[in-house]
Structures are given as C-alpha cells and as structure tokens.
Amino acid sequence: MNNVVLLPIIIPLLTGMIMIIFRKNIRFQRAFSIFAILATGAVSVFLMAQIRAKGIQTLQLGGWQAPFGISMVADMFSALLLLTTSVVSFCCLLFAFRSIGKEREASYFYPMVLFLITGVNGSFLTGDLFNLYVCFEVMLISSYVLITLGGTKKQLRESIKYVLTNIVSSFLFLVAIAYLYAMTGTLNLAHLSVRIAEAGQDGLMTTVAILFLIVFSMKAALFLFFWLPGSYSAPPTAIAALFAGLLTKVGIYALFRMFTLVFYHEPQITHLIIGVLGALTMLLGAIGAIAYWDIKKILTYNVMVGVGFIMAGLASFTPVAMTGSIYYLIHDMIIKALIFLIGGTMIHLTGTSKLKEISGLIGTHPYLGWLFFIAALSLSGIPPLSGFLGKVYITQGTFETGYYWLGAIGLITSLMVLFSIMKIFMNGFWGETYLSEEMEKGTTKGLMFPIGLLTVATIVLGVGAEGIIEYVNLATESLMNPKLYIEAVFRGNVTP
Amino acid sequence: METLMSILVGLLFSIGTYLILSKTLLRIVLGASIISHGVNLLILTMGGLKKGGLPLLGGNNLSYTDALPQALILTAIVINFAVTALFLVLCYRTYQVVGTDDSEQLRGNEDE
Numbered sequence: 001m002n003n004v005v006l007l008p009i010i011i012p013l014l015t016g017m018i019m020i021i022f023r024k025n026i027r028f029q030r031a032f033s034i035f036a037i038l039a040t041g042a043v044s045v046f047l048m049a050q051i052r053a054k055g056i057q058t059l060q061l062g063g064w065q066a067p068f069g070i071s072m073v074a075d076m077f078s079a080l081l082l083l084t085t086s087v088v089s090f091c092c093l094l095f096a097f098r099s100i101g102k103e104r105e106a107s108y109f110y111p112m113v114l115f116l117i118t119g120v121n122g123s124f125l126t127g128d129l130f131n132l133y134v135c136f137e138v139m140l141i142s143s144y145v146l147i148t149l150g151g152t153k154k155q156l157r158e159s160i161k162y163v164l165t166n167i168v169s170s171f172l173f174l175v176a177i178a179y180l181y182a183m184t185g186t187l188n189l190a191h192l193s194v195r196i197a198e199a200g201q202d203g204l205m206t207t208v209a210i211l212f213l214i215v216f217s218m219k220a221a222l223f224l225f226f227w228l229p230g231s232y233s234a235p236p237t238a239i240a241a242l243f244a245g246l247l248t249k250v251g252i253y254a255l256f257r258m259f260t261l262v263f264y265h266e267p268q269i270t271h272l273i274i275g276v277l278g279a280l281t282m283l284l285g286a287i288g289a290i291a292y293w294d295i296k297k298i299l300t301y302n303v304m305v306g307v308g309f310i311m312a313g314l315a316s317f318t319p320v321a322m323t324g325s326i327y328y329l330i331h332d333m334i335i336k337a338l339i340f341l342i343g344g345t346m347i348h349l350t351g352t353s354k355l356k357e358i359s360g361l362i363g364t365h366p367y368l369g370w371l372f373f374i375a376a377l378s379l380s381g382i383p384p385l386s387g388f389l390g391k392v393y394i395t396q397g398t399f400e401t402g403y404y405w406l407g408a409i410g411l412i413t414s415l416m417v418l419f420s421i422m423k424i425f426m427n428g429f430w431g432e433t434y435l436s437e438e439m440e441k442g443t444t445k446g447l448m449f450p451i452g453l454l455t456v457a458t459i460v461l462g463v464g465a466e467g468i469i470e471y472v473n474l475a476t477e478s479l480m481n482p483k484l485y486i487e488a489v490f491r492g493n494v495t496p
Numbered sequence: 497m498e499t500l501m502s503i504l505v506g507l508l509f510s511i512g513t514y515l516i517l518s519k520t521l522l523r524i525v526l527g528a529s530i531i532s533h534g535v536n537l538l539i540l541t542m543g544g545l546k547k548g549g550l551p552l553l554g555g556n557n558l559s560y561t562d563a564l565p566q567a568l569i570l571t572a573i574v575i576n577f578a579v580t581a582l583f584l585v586l587c588y589r590t591y592q593v594v595g596t597d598d599s600e601q602l603r604g605n606e607d608e
Contacts, residue, residue: 156590174535182542
C-alpha cells in the first residue's frame, strides 16, 4: 500500500477543479497549472526511486483487497511514462502561454489540459480494466473540448469526425470488456492474467484479444489512423503538440499492458497481427509523410511512423525488443511534441503551412533552424541522439524473432522519415529569405524556451542513455514477467 | 432469456450502425446513443441474468446476483450521457458555424 501512487491523478484533477472557479484570473491559472505539472513530475521521480528500491508499488482503493476493489499499480514502465508526460506537458504549457491567445485562456484552456493529464496519468496507473475505460474517457472528453476550443470552421469540421471515431471505439472497448468479464468473471488486470493463464487462451479468448487490439489500435493510430491527419492538424500548435506527444501514446501503453500481461499466450497469432499492422502503419505513414507539401500533414504522418515502429518491438516480444520499444516510446513522446512545436512556430511566423511558400527562415531565425535540424536527426535515429538506441534494440529484437521483413521495413521507413523531415528543413530553412523580420506574422519571443527545453531532453535521453537504460531495463523486466506484477498486486494473498 | 437479450442487443447495434452511417448529423448522434444502450444491455447480459437473490450480507440466499455489471453500467451510462450531450452541442455549433448538417459537405478542402 502506497498512497503516493494516487498523487499523479489527484494533483492535476484537484488543481483543474480549483482553476475552474478562477476563470477570469489568467495569471493565477498559468502559475497554478505549471505548479501542478511540476508537482506531478516530482511525484513521478519519487515513485521511480521507490520502485527501484522496493519493486512495484500498489494501492488498493478504499482498502478493498485486490480482485474485489480497484487496484492502482505503478511499475517502472508507468513511472517512466508519467515523468515523460510531465516533461512534455510542461513544455506545451510554456508554449501555450505565448501562443494560445487570451480568448482560449479564458475559456477553461488550462483546466482542460490538466483534466487531460489526469486521464493520461490515470490510464498509466490503473490496474483495473474498467477503470482504464473510465480514465480513457476522462482523457478523451477533455481532448474533445480542447480540439474544438476556439470553434473555427476547420476545428469543428474535423472534431466531429474525431469525436465520432472515438465514441465508436469506446463502445467497442465496453463490448470487449463485457465479453472478457463473461469469460473470466474479473476485470482486475492481475487477476485476469492469473485466470487466463490457468484456463488457457483458447480461440474465443484470442478473438476477444483481437477485439481489444482493434479498440486500442483506433486510439493509438495503429493502422486505423484515418482520423488522425485531419484532427491533429485542426487545433492550435500547443494543443496539437500535446495530442501528438500524449494521446496516441496512451493507446500504445494499453496495447503493451494487455499484450504482455494478459494476452501473451498466443504470440504467433496476436503479436504477429500487431507486427503486420505495425509494418503497414509504418509504410503508409512514411508514404504520406513524403507525399505531402504541407508542414502539418508531414508531421502528423510522422506520428504514425513512430507508432508502427514501437509496435514492431511489441510484435517481436523479446526482452531486447521490449527495452527498445520502451526507450523509443519515451523518445517518441518528446520528439513528436518537439517537432510539432517547431513546425507550429514556423507556421506562426509565416502564416502558412504550405512548404512551397516558406523559404530561408534560417537567415532570420538561426536558432530555430538548428534546433529543428537536431530534432530531425533525432527523429530519424542518428547517433548519439535519442532515436538511435531505440531503433537499434527494436531492429535487433525483430531479427532475433525472425521477423526480418519487419526490421527491414522499420529501417527503410527511417530513411523515408529522414527524407520527409529534411524536405521541411531544406525548403523551409534554406534558400532565399522571403520574409524580413518586420513582415513576419508573429514572433518567436518566449516560444524558443520550451523548444530548447525539449531539445535538451532529447539530447540528454541520447547521450545519457547509460543512466536511463537501467530504469528502462527495470520496466522491461516487469513487462516480460507478469508474475512480478501479479505478486505486487496480490501481496501474498490467496488468489480467489 | 440470455438468447433473447443477445438478439435485442444485436438489433440495437444494427439500428445504431445504420443511423451512424447516414448523412445527417442528428441521426449520427441518435445512432451513437442507441448503440450505447445496446452496449449497456450487453454488459448486463454478460454478467448473467436472474441468478439467486439480492447481493446482501445476512440474507437467506446462498447464491447471489452479480452486482458488478450493474455498477459498470451505471458508470457507462453517466459517461455516455456526458459524451452524448457534448456531441449534440458540438453538432449544433457546427451546424451554426458551417451552415450544414450534411456530413458529405463537412469534408472541406485545403484552401480556405
């Protein structure tokens, strides 16, 4: 029992609720939201230290023993993602201060961001399937509000599709939960793992597993990504970056949890399907990223390539590949937020997202240009930046399992990603400078700090890999041994 | 009884799907709402219908009705209520701003 486990959910929830009362006081809201994020980050660091020292931390809500009550479980995987969430949302909030505009700030922007983080953190920490659904909904409803906030034509049009897609996938989630409950009689993840290991994962159970795969694929944009390019290009930069960094990653987290803890008995069916979907996602995403000449479109298609690549690690299902996937997931959250922020700054400066109308930004904004260059290298996995290590491990894992095609597709799409992102660099930053500083539509004042902070994070993640890999290995260990998770939840009690 | 409920759930799902696939925004909202009822019934049916007595301590029954699906449905209803309300408002606002409730015309184009 450890009450700290609940803090990353409670802090943003309570601060968000308090901020609703002080709607007009924007300075208070800014300060308070930064405070909440920093506090959540500090708690997750504390949790990481505790997990490292004493193993997986759990909390049984209301003191009800494991399979009967709701368990909250923090293993190293969740704690790492909690910390990354705090870093990403901190930078996006700093970016929002300068770019989001008074109107949105007065319309509950900050409370909604905090509720979104509540949902994200809740999804990472919960040890109960139905609670996962609730946390998903908390996150999604906040995201519905954030995506429509401002109410421009494009936002409304895209958000209808986004909302409907997510409503339908939430229904499927409930259907899958109902079927699983009928077959196992429990919804506690640890208990589910025990029951399915006892009864065996037969054909019917695998079908339910694939239903879960469809649900989470829709949320993670794994192959079912038709909703993503439109809806991620509609909202303002700070919100889009937050979505790119966090939302799809929660779906990925859920896939990892379900297919390492519960449905891990038939990897030749379920994990192979995940591998095929991942390969298709990578290919289609990379083709999209190359095809478009619109900054926002290129960046959103890059989100999918990242998702596909992380899934290649899960499909291989070896310790090395898992280590790679976890490392790459952390890298991906940071780097996707970073390139969205830089891309958004470019659009903010020039007033257009069409690459052919932008040129020579490096003349007036050298720092932005070089930061983008670093981000581009990191995204495509050039050593010593953070993308490299994850790619090496995942590729090694796919080769170990014998999925050579998967590793090959991963490497080919890396090159395509490099091409697509260099296209932005060469067309946007090189060439003749069209715009003098007076003609620009906006300024980079105050926007450079969050971008710089995320760049430092990606460099640290790459150069300081030696120190971080220790934590990632702990996360891998808890993912690859469901026993650790189960023992931590039941604490030696008899499993009914 | 379970079979009958399952058929009903299937019926609700097919009606909902039909409505969601139609063009008018209002019909889409109604379709989503109907599917949500189907989902709730499904959870109830999956928990097993009419088994034993009340799930209370100190009663005379040796077998109890499973109370968990009902708790799940309660939560699901509340969430679906909120989402449907939000979706309705969103559709109305879209109708006001864009000037159409035909999803065909909501595709939009790149240059605006």
